[in-house]
Amino acid sequence: MEQYERIGVRNIMEEIVYEKMDKxxxxxxxxxCEKCQAxxxxxxxxxxxxxxxASEKGELFSKVQEMTQNNETEIxxxxxxxxxxxxxxxxxxx
Numbered sequence: 548m549e550q551y552e553r554i555g556v557r558n559i560m561e562e563i564v565y566e567k568m569d570k571x572x573x574x575x576x577x578x579x580c581e582k583c584q585a586x587x588x589x590x591x592x593x594x595x596x597x598x599x600x601a602s603e604k605g606e607l608f609s610k611v612q613e614m615t616q617n618n619e620t621e622i623x624x625x626x627x628x629x630x631x632x633x634x635x636x637x638x639x640x641x
Contacts, residue, residue, distance in 0.1 A: 558597045564588055567622050577630040582639045590629035595622060 565588060572579060572587070 556599055556601050558592075558599050560592060560595055560598045561588070563598075564591050564595070564622060564626070567619075568626055571623060571626060572630065575627060575630040575634075577634040578637055578639070580639055583633050583637055586633045586638060587626065587629040590632065591622065591625045594625050594629075 568584065568588060568591075572584070577583065577587075
């Protein structure tokens with residue numbers, strides 16, 4: 548099997564989810580430690596469709612498409628759900 552060099556492909560949903568989390572996570576009364584924040588992000592990213600891009604132009608186009616009102620609402624709802632789940636069973640010591 549050939550080894551492939553990593554090319555400039557990335558999932559812009561990661562950036563979108565983290566941007567939304569930064570805006571709302573403090574209002575969710577959940578832990579803001581790195582482990583809990585990573586768990587929330589992982590949960591959300593596993594429950595939304597990935598959006599891979601390979602260029603800056605593709606990134607801009609995809610972000611505009613993803614940030615429709617319905618998609619934005621869906622992402623916020625998933626963040627809230629994830630925060631509730633993680634809050635109920637955090638990985639860090641209390």
